[in-house]
Amino acid sequence: MxxxxxxxLRNPQIxxxxxxxxPHLSPAFGHTGKSIASPEGTRFSLEQVExxxxxxxxxxMAKTIGVATLGIADTLARLRPDILVxxxxxxxxxxxxxxxxxxxxxMAHIEGGEITVGAIDxxxxxxxxxxxxxxxxxxxxxxxxxxxMGEENWRITFSGSLSLDALRRERxxxxxxxxxxxxxxxxxNAVVCIYHPVTMLSNTVEEAAEVFDTLRNLDxxxxxxxxxxxxxxxxxxxIAVDLVSEHQNARVLVNLEHRGYLSLxxxxxxxxxxxxxxxxxxxxxxxxxxxxxxxxxxxxHAGNVFDVPxxxxxxQAAIRRALAPxxxxxxxxxxxPYGSGRAAQIIGKVLASAPLGPKLLFKHAELL
Numbered sequence: 556m557x558x559x560x561x562x563x564l565r566n567p568q569i570x571x572x573x574x575x576x577x578p579h580l581s582p583a584f585g586h587t588g589k590s591i592a593s594p595e596g597t598r599f600s601l602e603q604v605e606x607x608x609x610x611x612x613x614x615x616m617a618k619t620i621g622v623a624t625l626g627i628a629d630t631l632a633r634l635r636p637d638i639l640v641x642x643x644x645x646x647x648x649x650x651x652x653x654x655x656x657x658x659x660x661x662m663a664h665i666e667g668g669e670i671t672v673g674a675i676d677x678x679x680x681x682x683x684x685x686x687x688x689x690x691x692x693x694x695x696x697x698x699x700x701x702x703x704m705g706e707e708n709w710r711i712t713f714s715g716s717l718s719l720d721a722l723r724r725e726r727x728x729x730x731x732x733x734x735x736x737x738x739x740x741x742x743x744n745a746v747v748c749i750y751h752p753v754t755m756l757s758n759t760v761e762e763a764a765e766v767f768d769t770l771r772n773l774d775x776x777x778x779x780x781x782x783x784x785x786x787x788x789x790x791x792x793x794i795a796v797d798l799v800s801e802h803q804n805a806r807v808l809v810n811l812e813h814r815g816y817l818s819l820x821x822x823x824x825x826x827x828x829x830x831x832x833x834x835x836x837x838x839x840x841x842x843x844x845x846x847x848x849x850x851x852x853x854x855x856h857a858g859n860v861f862d863v864p865x866x867x868x869x870x871q872a873a874i875r876r877a878l879a880p881x882x883x884x885x886x887x888x889x890x891x892p893y894g895s896g897r898a899a900q901i902i903g904k905v906l907a908s909a910p911l912g913p914k915l916l917f918k919h920a921e922l923l
Contacts, residue, residue: 556642557813561916562903564599567908569743572634576604577647578784583794585781585810599816599897606647611789613759618645623650631658637785637911638663641683641831642717642880644676645783649756654921661915663689663906665709665717665898667699668704673829675754676733688915691902694855694892707918714901715894718832722839723811723896728818744824744878745776748795752787753850759787760794762865764846766828767794775824775878777805780816794842825877838891843877845870846882855893859886 563571579588580603588603606623608615627650629641639655640666641648644866655662664687671677684690684701692698693716701711730792734740750766754761770777779795792807799805811819819835820826825843826833829850837844838857846856848865856862861877863869876882917923 556717558899559640559717560599562899563906566627566903566907567726569746572600572602572636574602574604574627574630574651576627576650577607577619577645579603579879580605581607581784584784587810587812588813590812594865595879602634604630611786613754613786616754616786620646620650621660623647624653627651628654628657633653636660638906638909639690640665641687643910644668644671644674644680644683646675646679646785648683649679652683656686659691659916661911662687663691663902663909664716665691665902666697667691667701668692669855670695670700670853671831671850672852673753673755674851677755677853679781680842688696688918689905689909691898691905693894693898696855696892710918712901712905713894714898716835716898716907717898717902718835719839719894719896720899721817721896722836725817728819730822733815733822737806737808737819741778741819741826742776743771743822743823745778746770746773746874747778747780747819747823747826749780749782749828749830749832750789750791750847751782751850753829753848754785756847759785760790760818763791763794765865765867766847767798768839769867769874772799772828773800773874774803777802778819778823779805779807780811780819781809803910825874827874835891835893838886838893839896840890841883841887841889842893843882843886844871845877857886857889857891859889869887 563569575588604626608619631654639660640663664683665686667690690701690711691714698711698713773794782791799807820842821840821885827845829847833846834842834854834856844860846860846862861873863873
């Protein structure tokens, strides 16, 4: 959201308010909310809603939605924005959407229309689409799916992914700068692993054993980045920490600011796991990806991504292919289906010109 915030701040007719919640305010997940601050002299207010339960279960996730709804309801009732902008498909996003619906606050949703059958994110994403009044799709196929859900065409914009704006607007760190930032050097064949719980499975870490057993037997440098705050994440963290203690050349990173994270991927050999960044940003970075299991199944991607089941022999074979110099060379300069890195400009322009009042709030007004 960083470059969308920047874009909206450039418009003197927009009063910008940010609300942070969930893992952003959690020390266990790097307390990333500390990095969100209003620069001096800007029109930028910041609200914080504590809601993340210290839990590692699906019940904890469900209760977090309830706690978040209570906090967000009070915040939105006080702010009463003309438009509430929501992004993506995290389960916490159901809380502001439900509160805004009751308060008759129009919503703009970014990243609707995509498919990820192995995560509850898929249902959350579709629910947010139907609750929202403006839609910013990251791919053209996603825009078509939103229209197929009955949303009016004038409400739908193909914007591309905001995740790519940083690649166009920011200068990534060199290998030497990255070494200074991390405190260790990233090898050209380093394996970066980001593996999240698979929330559609009753055992959300069911696929993890095959993944980590494969990585345990690799000779390459391993770099693990913390999973997200879904049920099972603490178990995955424990497994990763244990693996690092056994491996001669492995590290665990709790959190990286966005530029540092993208620089890590740019300088590594392959990204392994089930993260959306292995689908969206990886193509523009020219890094091979081994996308494991069902979590991202159904999501569009370019030819730098290998889709494999969570089975050791398939994962091993895909990593070998991904690290082959010829393959790395072949995935440079691929067209990214998630846009060209101008999403913030597109979204900002549509938000600034959106019709406020009944035209935006009432869908299919011709039926009234």
